[in-house]
Amino acid sequence: MLSILRTLWTVLLHTFRKRATVLYPEEKPSIPPRWRGRIILSRGPDGAERCVACYLCAVACPVDCISLQATEDEHGRRYPEFFRINFSRCIFCGFCEEACPTYAIQLTPDFEMCEYNRQSLVYEKEDLLISGPGKYHDYDFYRVAGLAIGGKDKGQAENEEPPVDVRGLMP
Amino acid sequence: MATIYIDNKPYEVKEGDNLLHACLSLGFDLPYFCWHPAMNSVGACRQCAVKQFRDENDTHGKIVMACMTPAADGTRISIDDPEANAFRAANIEWLMLNHPHDCPVCDEGGECHLQDMTVMTGHSYRRTRFKKRTHRNQHLGPFINHEMNRCIQCYRCVRFYRDYAGGRDFNVFACHHAVYFGRHEEGVLENEFSGNLVEVCPTGVFTDKTLKQHYVRKWDLQTAPSVCVHCGIGCNIMPGERHGDLLRVQNRFHSEVNGYFLCDRGRYGYDFVNCNDRIRRPRLRRATGGAHVSVAAEEALEGVANLLHFGARVIGIGSPRASLEANFALRSLVGPDNFFTGMSEKDLLMVRLMVDILVKGPARSPSLSDIAGSDAVFVLGEDLTNSAPMIALALRQSVRQRPMALAKKMHIPNWNDAAVREAMQNEKGPLFLATPCATKLEEVAAHAYHGAPDDIARLGFAVAHELDPEAPAVEGMAEQLMSLARVIAGDLGMAERPLVVSGQGCSCAAVIEAAANISRALHKKGKPAGLCFVVEECNTLGIGLMGGGSLEQAIAAARKGKADTVIILENDIFRRTDAASAEKLFAAAGEVISIDHLQNETTVRAGIVLPASTFAETGGTFVNNEGRAQRFFQVFVPEDEVMESWKWLRHMRDLTGLPQAEEWSGLDDLTSALCGAYPVFTGVKEAAPQADFRMIGRKIPRQPHRYSGRTALLADISVHEPKPPDDHDSPLSFSMEGYEGIPPSALIPRYWAGGWNSVQALNKFQEEVGGLLRGGNPGRRLIEPGKEYQEKYFGRAPGPFSRRQGEWLLMPLYHIFGSEELSSRAQAIAERSPVPYIALNAKDASELGVDGGGMIRLLLPDASYLLPVRITPSLPDGVAGVPAGIVPHLSGSGLPAWGRLKKGEGG
Amino acid sequence: MKEIIMSLLTVFGVLIAATTIAAGLIWLERRLLGLWQDRYGPNRVGPFGLLQVLADMIKIFSKEDWIPPFADKPVFIIAPAVIMFTVLMTFAVIPFTRAVHVVDMNIGLLFFLGMSSLGVYSVTLAGWASDSKYSLLGGLRAAAQMLSYEVYMGLSLMGVVMLSGSFNLREIVEAQKGLWFCIPQFLGFAVFLIAGVAETHRLPFDLPEAESELVAGFHSEYSGMKFGMFFVGEYLGITLISAMIATLFFGGWLGPVLPPIIWFLIKMFVFICFFILLRAALPRPRYDQLMSYGWKVLFPLSLLNLVVTGGILLAR
Known part of the structure; x- marks a missing residue:
């Protein structure tokens, strides 16, 4: 009985507390950088597209709202021919970002993306691709991967020995 | 046990x-x-x-x-x-020490045995601080991509390529931690089975280059069980589709047919489905002689309806590359008397002969696994590496059968591969070849004989006579040949499981008769000899069993005025007869309707062209060279107005307005009608479960459970996702929802098991690893040897081949890449196809005054060709070879034929 | 004639005032809950979000008024009307001031008890007519709960009746001129307050609704304005119980300086806010706890109150 009265009193005291509500949109909330908002595709430190079209974001997506097609440039660097996110299906779970092995796909603190027309929520690669590296500044997948691409030959990646000379006889 | x-x-x-x-x-x-x-x-x-x-x-x-x-x-x-x-x-x-950090850009990712095994053992973090070893890659041709960094030195590739498939141009180089698997120098991998490296390699060193061009992951492919259409063997395949394009073909295990492997034609020939020559909308000529215009299906069918009115005389030309059901639909539409097989007279005679021998003779047509288990083989007139590559691969295993006894004597178990090979050294079992010119299989043959078809037949007859004196003897044989015949007869007679291989390759009935005689003689001696016939196309034997006249008879019927309308089903008649005869058909027929999927001369000449679906877009049944009916299932729904042939024919049947005995509401109805019409096809129904089959009430999904992008794939067109297409013709569905477990063997759309994402998941689908699929292998054999056969040999051997003055016998030379109609439209295959040539031995060439590379004019009664010379020393005198199906207008079916050769202008 | 017009005006005035207060309570409750939970509550529509009520009304009037095909249609329609009717009828006997009242009945208190008993029919019939398992369970709970708590509610008021010697509410108020009955009848007040919460099935005693277990209990199947009537009926009930507490225990309109009607409204609103505070602070008990609390605690307490009050009166 006493506890009930104490509860009532405690709750009543809340009358004089400061309110936690942020009055959006007059007042803009401060959103942490790892907020899961609008998805973007970032570029590497050298300005080249980070996405290598590995399809892992697409398969991780629980609502199957990511679709892409891989293609390659003449030097064997793989990138997406198209990259489409249907934001009208997206649940902003961030699984795509977790699955991405190259930090290409990232969720941003932007959440103001309402539309009157659902079709306008289908974002293509040109809508998604930004010109910077996003949250992760220095990572470049192709610099660590063993694959040779234009401007990076075999053995030139990080932590790699020069290519083996198959005809060499040295032990 | x-x-x-x-x-x-x-x-x-x-x-x-x-x-x-x-x-x-x-x-x-x-x-x-x-x-x-x-x-x-x-x-x-x-x-x-x-x-x-x-x-x-x-x-x-x-x-x-x-x-x-x-x-x-x-x-x-x-x-x-x-x-x-x-x-x-x-x-x-x-x-994993040196395995590169590139799974995201590796084509094997997601179906990688190394990934699976790494996860299975729990290794996840590279602890070593040292640098990774790297390798330079090689360009290995249009089929295989090489990325040597990923290698884990399991040696599977060399063991397959060299030991199993007999390739020479691939090996392991260098030593210690730097071993390198590749060619001694960059270049195209020569072996016809190089594509299997993709599946054999446990990681991504060898990957499918054609898939790389439009790469998607395994989990995004819509797959269905299918059957290869590029030769008569009927290997089981698993084609995969996404975005409306066929993206790759993988092996579908069948312990009796193809086992674990496919040839490169079967693996890479699929690309014709995507090629620009596809007919995607109906075409017709609005005025006689006018140009083709693309029209809607309704308008095309209206045009067809005008031709099919009551009383119209319609004949139908079927095709050995169309399914049984499509051919049967055409036959039902036009009536049995007006149905023609679409094969040339020559081919049809031989197919009938082969069917007759298989149905009435004592010898059983062996499956590929039986072939691999034979211990003495005689091949008559077939260049197997090119006409039926998988038989060649099986024969390469068969020559190990006899030496295997050595290993057994030394108590080495069969599975101990290195030890068995060491014990065998270079011992080879008896494999005898008799072909018009040298073939690749000669590397492993005990003896190879080169001669004109008649001489090959004579050798065959002589062997039969040696085995059984009652068999007709051959007169005037040279002593050298007689001794060869004795050797062959001796080895075949001693063998436990002898095998005779022959087929359409020589286009010579006597060769087939000789093969039949040998098998008969062996059976008389109590040997369970197999008799394997090689046929050219995926359903040659099926349409041979179905019956019907030849193409020449069809042309004759048209010329007699019996055809107001000719319906040609999936057939390019310009490949089966010479241009002049084909033109006669078009001249005599009132109107020609062609149902086909690729642009070819027949469709160009036809008045109405209806877009048919390819093997990947339709279901049906093929009968392979062994007489096995195998069901193939639709992989994806084609775009535009492409429709299954049998559905076009169903529309036509509806247009006639005549009352019909049975309704063709689905493919199963057609199959049932087929079984009803022919007792021999009764087994076709059992080749695979019917459309109403369900696993615990559910269909079997064509898409894996991880299929991605459903709500985004078509979102650029409309954000409202369409309903997945229904499939009324099979127990499979075009969706990722359905039964998740192991379906009946005929319905397995892909291999996957928990923790096993690679093709090695197949282990879980087999009753015993390497053995039968769970629930038995799919398909049904339609032909078993007759129980009561006549002890009758085929008549007399032909006389010896004699060369003519100024004329050469033109033999068709088959090429694995290029000779087959459909696969030659695939880009990667086309890159490997030879250019037209004429082959002569050096003596004949110098007689004509040309040498290798010089030009020769080939004169046939109604055509002439200018061809570069290729010197082929093994060709007999007076015999010239031309590549089959590669020289335009020189149809393989028209050969062999006599032709005059002249030194060409500018040669 | 003038008398008739005057009494008609009073009737309509009371009707309009009661429903307006009830509607306003929707806004008030949301704002107060917001306040006690460190939020704002509705603050977008109009000044202080006051027009939220209007917006909600437009919404609820324009919603599809759907009757499930499996429901017992006539009963389904009558049920929400019953609660509105009974509660509004009770307002007739409440003396807002000495002069302002609809009818000055000498059995006003009995009328109040009678009408609130009839209110049970509303929820019970609604639960039964919906023909849905959740609604039926809600209706059953409501019937048992309200019948039980009615007993102590009636008994708790007997002390007041004894002290004032009348069932006439105006006389009861006037009897409190010296001392509000909340002092001598504190036990009666406490029992009446708790029983009042249970009678209006407000939190924490909203077991007939219990959205976490019964979806929405007796009104699961209701939509549109029929649901709206239950909603308004509930707020009218709060207003009525608050008005009754003010009348019976806190001297009704009595008070210095300010005009009597203001005193009445102030007292009433304090109790309305208390009702809302209960909702903001207390969790819902289990159903068996509710019943045993009623019969094992409140019932003896109200009897004790009756006996002690009677004893003291007799002794005096």
Whole structure:
């Protein structure tokens, strides 16, 4: 009985507390950088597209709202021919970002993306691709991967020995 | 049977197998790399370590390699032993030391055996601080992509390429940690089975280059069980589709037909489905002689309706590359008397002869696994490497059968591959070849004879006579040949499972008769001889069983005015007869309707062209060279107005307005009608479950459960996702929802099991690893040898070949890449196709005054060709070879024929 | 004639005032809950979000008024009307001031008890007519709960009746001129307050609704304005119980300086806010706890109150 009265009193005291509500949109909330908002595709430190079209974001997506097609440039660097996110299906779970092995796909603190027309929520690669590296500044997948691409030959990646000379006889 | 104890539980296994084989067959997850069910054990990778105990009191045990340890009765092992686990984890860690960090851009990712095994052993973090070894890659031709960094040195590739498939231009180089698998220099991989490296390699060193051009992951492919259409063997395949394009073909295991492997034509020929020559909308000429215009299906059918009015005289020309159901639909539409097989007279005669021999003769047509198990083989007139590559691959295994006895004598188990090969050295079993010119299979042959078809037939008759004096003798044989015939007869007569191979390759009935005589003589001696006939196309035998007139008869009927309208089903008649005869058909027929999927001369000439679906867009049944009816299923729904041939024919039948005995509401109705019309096709219905088949009330999904992008794939067109298409013709669905477990063997759309994402998941679909699929192999054999056959031999051997003055006998020379109609439209195959040429031996060439590279004019009664000369020393005098199906307008079916040769202008 | 017009005006005035207060309570409750939970509550529509009520009304009037095909249609329609009717009828006997009242009945208190008993029919019939398992359970709970708590509610008021010697509410108020009955009848007040919460099935005693277990209990199947009537009926009930507490225990309109009607409204609103505070602070008990609390605690307490009050009166 006493506890009930104490509860009532405690709750009543809340009358004089400061309110936690942020009055959006007059007042803009401060959103942490790892907020899961609008998805973007970032570029590497050298300005080249980070996405290598590995399809892992697409398969991780629980609502199957990511679709892409891989293609390659003449030097064997793989990138997406198209990259489409249907934001009208997206649940902003961030699984795509977790699955991405190259930090290409990232969720941003932007959440103001309402539309009157659902079709306008289908974002293509040109809508998604930004010109910077996003949250992760220095990572470049192709610099660590063993694959040779234009401007990076075999053995030139990080932590790699020069290519083996198959005809060499040295032990 | 033997009882072995795994982690103290008893299991029954086959005595003499190795432990890895036994464990995997029992369903255990034991990691491995170098072992392959078709290539057995070498113990190279050290991954399948288990702990073996002496007896139940032994607690210490010792680590052994499961693949190198026989499963003897009472063997006690532990898979879960902590030490064995640690050993396997450490081994993977070592293998991964130099494995590059590139799974995201590796085509094997998601179906990688190395990934699966790494996850299975629990290794996840590279602890070494040292640098990674790198390798330069090689350009290996249009089929295979090379990325040597990923190699884990399991040696599977060389073992397959050199030991299994007999390739020479691929090997392992260098030493210690730098071993390199590739060619001695960059260049196209020559072997016809190089594509299997993609599936054999446990990681991404060898990947499918054609898939790379439009790469998607395994989990995004819509797949269905299908059958290869590029030769008569009917290998089981699994084509995969996404975005409306066929993206790749993978092997679908069938223990009796193709086993684990495919030839490169079958694997890479699929691209014709996507080619620009596809007919995607109906076309017709609005005015006679006018140009084709693309029209809607309704308008085209309206045009057809005008031609099919009551009383119209319609004939139908079927096709050996169309399914049984489509051919039967055409036959029902036009009536049995007006149905023609679409094969040339020559081909049809031979197919009928072969069918007759198989149905009435004593010899059983062997499956590919039977062929591989034969211990003495005689091939008459077939260049198998090019006309039926998988038979050649099987024969390469068959020559090991007799020497295998040596290994057995030394108590080496069959699965101990390296030891068996060491014991055998270069011993080869008896394989005799008799062909017009040298073939690749001669590398492993005991003896190869080159001669004109008549001479090949004479040799065959002589062999039969040697085996059974009652068989007709051959007059005037040279002593040298007689002694060869004696040797062949001796070896065949001594063998336990002899085999005779022949076929359409020589276009010579006498050769086939000779083969039949040999098999008959062997049967008389009590030998269960097999008789394998090679046929050219995927349903040649099926339409041979169905019957119907030849193409020449169809042309004659048209010229007699019996055809107001000709319906040509999936057939390019310009490939089957000479241009002049084909033109006669178009001249005589009032109107020609062509139902086909690729632009060809027939469709160009036809008045109305209806877009048919390819094998990947339709279902049906093919009968392979062995007489096995195999069902293939639709992989994807084609875009535009492409429709299954039988549906076009159903529309036509509806347009006639005549009352019909049976309704064709689905493919199954057509199959049932077919079974009703022909007793021989009764088995067709049992080749696969019917459309109403369900697994616990559910259909079998064509898409894997991880299929991605459903809500975004078509979102650029409309954000509202369309309903997946229905499939009324099969128990498979075009969706990712459905039964998740193992379906009946004929309906397996892909291999996947928990923890096994690579093709090696197949282990879980087999009753025993390398053995039957669960529930038995798919397909039904329609032909079994007659129980009561006449002890009658085929008549007389032909006279010896005699060359003519100024004229050469033109033989068709088959090429694995280029000779077949459909695959030659695939880009990668086209890159490997030869350019037109004429082959002569050096003596004949100098007689004509040309040498290699010079030009020769070939004069036929109604055509002439200018062709460069290729010197082929093995060709007999007076015989010239032209590549089959490659020289435009020179149809393979028209050959052999006599032609005059002249030194060409500018040659 | 003038009398008739005057009494008609009073009737309509009371009707409009009661429904307006009830509607306003929706806004008030949301704002107060917001306040006690450190939020704002509705603050977007109009000044202080006051027009939220209007917006909600437009919404609820324009919603589809759907009757499930499996429901017992006539009963389904009558049920929400019953609660509105009974509660509004009770307002007739409440003396807002000495002069302002609809009818000055000498059995006003009995009329109040009678009408609130009839209110049970509303929820019970609604639960039964919906023909849905959740609604039926809600209706059953409501019937048992309200019948039980009616007993102590009636008994708790007997002390007041004894002290004032009348069932006439105006006379009861006037009897409190010296001392509000909340002092001598504190036990009666406490029992009446708790029983009042249970009678209006407000939190924490909203077991007939219990959205976490019964979806929405007796009104699961209701939508549109029929649901709206239950909603308004509930707020009218709060207003009525608050008005009754003010009348019976806190001297009704009595008070210095300010005009009597203001005093009445102030007292009433304090109790309305208290009702809302209960909702903001207390969790819902289990159903068996509710019943045993009623019969094992409140019932003896109200009897004790009756006996003690009677004893003291007799002794005096």
